[in-house]
Amino acid sequence: MSAAVTDQTQPVVFRPHRATWMSSILAVALLAVFVVVAILLRGSNTGVIFQRSDQVAMVFIGVLLAGGTMLFATPRVRADAEGVSVRNVLVGRRFSWLEVLSVTFPDGASFARLELPEDEYYGMLAIQAVDRDRAVEAVRTLRRLHSEAWSGR
Secondary structure, X not given: OOOOOOOOXXXXXXXXXXXXXXXXXXXXXXXXXHHHHHHHHOOOOOOOOOOHHHHHHHHHHHHHHHHHHHHHHOOEEEEOOOEEXXXXXXXXXXXXXXXXXXXXXXXXXXXXEEEEOOOEEEEEEEEEHHHOHHHHHHHHHHHHHHHHHHHOO
């Protein structure tokens, strides 16, 4: 997770660190496997006649799977004095700090979350337990921004 400067005018931004590395490695591996399969496809002697279009389709499937894998590197949390924007894999949402009751990281949880009224919560996939110290710093920063917003109310 990378954090920007933490003053009142600059938002802080957190992104997953280890998930980005793992997604990138998996995407490259998937693409490599599908390219190799596409190359070896015409040389196989299985009784089926594979055409160049089959090879292109295999590479295209590899690109699609690699792109889908890279979606797990896109989560982001951006917070400032007014609120927090959370973008998970496909969906993003903005919360005012006054809507958020607390920022928590429950024991055994994989990622941090925003506690909302009426026993609801919103997960923040950008702040993951596997990032260890980065996750701790991110939660502390969000808690500080949250408490500043509530004390200035």
